[in-house]
Amino acid sequence: MIIKARVTAFVSVSGVCNHRLFSTASHLPPKATWKKDFNFVGTKLRGRDTISCLDTARQFVKKMGVHKMGSKDTPVTVVDAYSGFGLVSQALLELNNVAKVISIEPAQIFNGPLTALSQQHSDRMVYIDQDPYDWQVYTSIEKDGHLDAVAVRPWEHVHDHFAVFMQVPATVYGEQLIGQFFHCMVFRSWLFNKGRFPMGLLINSPSYERLVHEPGQAERGRIAAIREATAEIDVLIPEKDLVPEQHRLYPQMKQPNKKTKKAANILNYVGTKVEPLVDIIPNTNTLDAWEFVTRQIFVTRRYSLKKSLKHLAVNADVALCKPLEERGVDVDKAVRDLTIEEIAQVIDVFNEWPFKPEILYRDDVDDRFAPVYRMSIMVLLAAPPPLRMYDDISSVTALVTERRRQEKLITLTTRQSSPTCQQNTPNPAMSRSPTQTHQISDTDIAVFDSITSPSTKIGRKGSGSGSRRPTMDPMILALAAAKPPTHNHYQHDFFGMDCTGSKSRRLPVTYQSQQKPRKERLSELKQKQKHERRSSRGSVQSSDTATASQPQPLQVTCQVRTRIPTPHGEVFCHLYTSNHDKKEHLALVVDPDQLKRDYVSSNDIRSRSLDGVRAGESELDRLTRGAYVGKIKRSIEDDASGAGVGAGAGAGTGTISLNAMPFARRQENMEKLQPLVRIHSECFTGETIGSQRCDCGEQLDEALRQMFVGTSSDHRGHQARGVIVYMRQEGRGIGLAAKLRAYNLQDLGHDTVTANELLGFGADERTYEISASILRDLGLGAGSAGVRLMTNNPDKVSALETEGIPVCDRVEMIPRAWKCNHDDGVAALEHRAKHLFPNPGRFSTGGEQTPNMASSHGDEEKNVFAKTLSNAENDSGDEYAQHVLRRSGATLIGAGAAQGDDLERYLRTKVERMGHLLKIPQGGSDKKG
Numbered sequence: 001m002i003i004k005a006r007v008t009a010f011v012s013v014s015g016v017c018n019h020r021l022f023s024t025a026s027h028l029p030p031k032a033t034w035k036k037d038f039n040f041v042g043t044k045l046r047g048r049d050t051i052s053c054l055d056t057a058r059q060f061v062k063k064m065g066v067h068k069m070g071s072k073d074t075p076v077t078v079v080d081a082y083s084g085f086g087l088v089s090q091a092l093l094e095l096n097n098v099a100k101v102i103s104i105e106p107a108q109i110f111n112g113p114l115t116a117l118s119q120q121h122s123d124r125m126v127y128i129d130q131d132p133y134d135w136q137v138y139t140s141i142e143k144d145g146h147l148d149a150v151a152v153r154p155w156e157h158v159h160d161h162f163a164v165f166m167q168v169p170a171t172v173y174g175e176q177l178i179g180q181f182f183h184c185m186v187f188r189s190w191l192f193n194k195g196r197f198p199m200g201l202l203i204n205s206p207s208y209e210r211l212v213h214e215p216g217q218a219e220r221g222r223i224a225a226i227r228e229a230t231a232e233i234d235v236l237i238p239e240k241d242l243v244p245e246q247h248r249l250y251p252q253m254k255q256p257n258k259k260t261k262k263a264a265n266i267l268n269y270v271g272t273k274v275e276p277l278v279d280i281i282p283n284t285n286t287l288d289a290w291e292f293v294t295r296q297i298f299v300t301r302r303y304s305l306k307k308s309l310k311h312l313a314v315n316a317d318v319a320l321c322k323p324l325e326e327r328g329v330d331v332d333k334a335v336r337d338l339t340i341e342e343i344a345q346v347i348d349v350f351n352e353w354p355f356k357p358e359i360l361y362r363d364d365v366d367d368r369f370a371p372v373y374r375m376s377i378m379v380l381l382a383a384p385p386p387l388r389m390y391d392d393i394s395s396v397t398a399l400v401t402e403r404r405r406q407e408k409l410i411t412l413t414t415r416q417s418s419p420t421c422q423q424n425t426p427n428p429a430m431s432r433s434p435t436q437t438h439q440i441s442d443t444d445i446a447v448f449d450s451i452t453s454p455s456t457k458i459g460r461k462g463s464g465s466g467s468r469r470p471t472m473d474p475m476i477l478a479l480a481a482a483k484p485p486t487h488n489h490y491q492h493d494f495f496g497m498d499c500t501g502s503k504s505r506r507l508p509v510t511y512q513s514q515q516k517p518r519k520e521r522l523s524e525l526k527q528k529q530k531h532e533r534r535s536s537r538g539s540v541q542s543s544d545t546a547t548a549s550q551p552q553p554l555q556v557t558c559q560v561r562t563r564i565p566t567p568h569g570e571v572f573c574h575l576y577t578s579n580h581d582k583k584e585h586l587a588l589v590v591d592p593d594q595l596k597r598d599y600v601s602s603n604d605i606r607s608r609s610l611d612g613v614r615a616g617e618s619e620l621d622r623l624t625r626g627a628y629v630g631k632i633k634r635s636i637e638d639d640a641s642g643a644g645v646g647a648g649a650g651a652g653t654g655t656i657s658l659n660a661m662p663f664a665r666r667q668e669n670m671e672k673l674q675p676l677v678r679i680h681s682e683c684f685t686g687e688t689i690g691s692q693r694c695d696c697g698e699q700l701d702e703a704l705r706q707m708f709v710g711t712s713s714d715h716r717g718h719q720a721r722g723v724i725v726y727m728r729q730e731g732r733g734i735g736l737a738a739k740l741r742a743y744n745l746q747d748l749g750h751d752t753v754t755a756n757e758l759l760g761f762g763a764d765e766r767t768y769e770i771s772a773s774i775l776r777d778l779g780l781g782a783g784s785a786g787v788r789l790m791t792n793n794p795d796k797v798s799a800l801e802t803e804g805i806p807v808c809d810r811v812e813m814i815p816r817a818w819k820c821n822h823d824d825g826v827a828a829l830e831h832r833a834k835h836l837f838p839n840p841g842r843f844s845t846g847g848e849q850t851p852n853m854a855s856s857h858g859d860e861e862k863n864v865f866a867k868t869l870s871n872a873e874n875d876s877g878d879e880y881a882q883h884v885l886r887r888s889g890a891t892l893i894g895a896g897a898a899q900g901d902d903l904e905r906y907l908r909t910k911v912e913r914m915g916h917l918l919k920i921p922q923g924g925s926d927k928k929g
């Protein structure tokens, strides 16, 4: 009723401008009464200054060029958001070409003038008393048909009959809204689904400044970068033309600071035109990265890009600097000095980085639940080791969402477990760490909020703006919570709740000490001290002899050698022990020539320590430990039953000699006899169960394969010879258990190097002295023709050279996934097969055969190969290449081409972080690899 009366009054009062320069409108009461009619005191309308001068509004509309828009067939539609007094709407309605003005204003204080105006122009104006901040308003406008006259226009052209005006509130929400427009431009969402329309934004000067800071300006922040990448901004009404603001804008009062009693400055505004770029730099796929990267690096905008990159993820500074430098980005430049093109490069490199965090942006946690969400993360992450893992965060979100759906309340999870909660929880992280539940009360939320939310009170004196940083990082709390409870900290723990019944009940808290009883600990300590005393006494005694405390010189001994037929051919497997460790290392010798002769040549790859005579051994002993020459034939085995073996051996077989060493070695031509050598480290997962996390299985297979195809012309005429020194240095020397732990850390987002480091190891804990000694023992040390080392690892080359093993060539080990799956079609497959199996004897009748291939096998394989080729069209490239590999005799488990994302990450880390000498294929990660 009151409103209606007032409306009538407004309409009856003709608008008279109180100032000779500034006109007001007919739907507004005389200016003298504004203070009474539009009293902002006590309202929550902070920052809602509105244009109060019709001329200013007209100027704004004119400069936007609305009068030139549209045509007879395409009448102009304009949205006037936060329309305030409605003067922009009025200026628009004065134009004949404007067919519809949709005025949106949530503040009741402006209801009178806007209702009056909409009644005056009921055919052309719609007044909606909702908040333009609420995106649903726009959906409803569209649903109600108010935008029916707006045609969708191609993005290349600025929309010719649609525009939006907004007097943006000078609050954090207003600024957020502007930020969201840039998002919508990228996605062509919101009203931008109609095309690239211009926006007339009245913005407060500080916000405007933030949007336009240029590279090099001290205050340049991420919003300026995002704006620059998405839209142009022009000033239509400069700040100076809105002076004196109190006549152009209302209320624009100087409000004295309550504490200092000094008058605060009024906020200045600028009228701007914001128009989306035709070629917006971010796209829908990269926008999250833009948001994330700019947010992270601009935290330290004064610092160099190099330093700031570390905010992106663990080791991002190390991994991304090199590719950025390669693209010409100066990583020493301060972040605020980066041009938009340079920022785009950073985003590209980040996007290409296989180890970038997977979740960059979450929008599914509303404000009300944010503290609880953070708290859940905090507590879930408290499961040792307390690391911030993105996977966990995503599963926590799932948990929180599920809880909200199920019970309309949040259940906090803690480190101890209750079975009920595990059942209810779809969260895999929960099964990882036992959990208990705790109903969150308002007090919990308040406490947590107060310690982790941005403080609005903190800030520079008089600035009025609070710090946006949480006073305490939730992650620090998580770390603190991760510590196992001690008797001093009971009160800090969360208490378990039994939520099985209708009423939840607090569980009695039981703490179990991790320590053994004191008595046991003391006796253990005593034992330990006793042991230490004894060993120190022992060392004092033995230090009498000067050398006792010094480490023994390394000595390796081949304990046994035997012939092993492999899919590639026969190898001699040597088992070595050393006096420096307790491991059994192996050496697989490929030297088919030795099998054909009954004498030892100077070029044979033979173990000196194996052939050496050992005191008191019989010929049978020598035979059983493999110290024979040539090949034991079945005829001997048949003859040699029981003790007769020793006697029969060497006598009349012609293929075996048990001559005592040293053999009379025959001197032979040394040319082209540099064997292929691989120092291979044990990998149970890759070699035994075919793990696709690494390429170890296929490397072992590939090494053997190449050693056997040595006669092919592709291998520069080298003979089929080689040695695989198989070192029992599982997991790059950290052991199997630690490697498996490292895999879990890798699944949580870390790379192989960081995972090792988090476990307290170096990236690579291997040493190569024992490998070198084994090679020396096999006659490949100093004075030999040298070796061709199969590796990408520069450490191995330098380690062997330091040990005096001449490395005359390094043979690259290209992962099969990188060297095959890139073409389609039979021809390509044929080519690939040839490439993978350079020895044509495998698949053709005319060519050489690998030493291991019995001819009958050759035929069988030929058929299989032919058959497979004919089926290749029906097969995907991947499957086919795998198939060929398997058929080719690569029957070791894990010897196919390893592939997959895990492998890609693993290989790239080796190259990018460990300096392995391998060329990453262009777009390798995209390959079906």
Ligand SMILES: Nc1nc2c(ncn2[C@@H]2O[C@H](COP(=O)(O)OP(=O)(O)OP(=O)(O)O)[C@@H](O)[C@H]2O)c(=O)[nH]1
Pocket (backbone or CB within 6 Å): 679, 680, 681, 682, 683, 684, 693, 694, 696, 699, 729, 730, 731, 732, 733, 734, 739, 742, 743, 752, 756, 790, 791, 792, 793, 796, 813, 910, 916
């Ligand atoms: N710690 C750790 N070890 C791994 C991982 N993946 C494979 N390994 C081990 O790494 C060893 C193989 O080393 P790599 O780094 O792949 O290769 P390399 O021997 O240094 O170099 P190349 O001679 O070029 O093959 C084997 O012992 C594997 O068990 C992993 O994720 N973490």
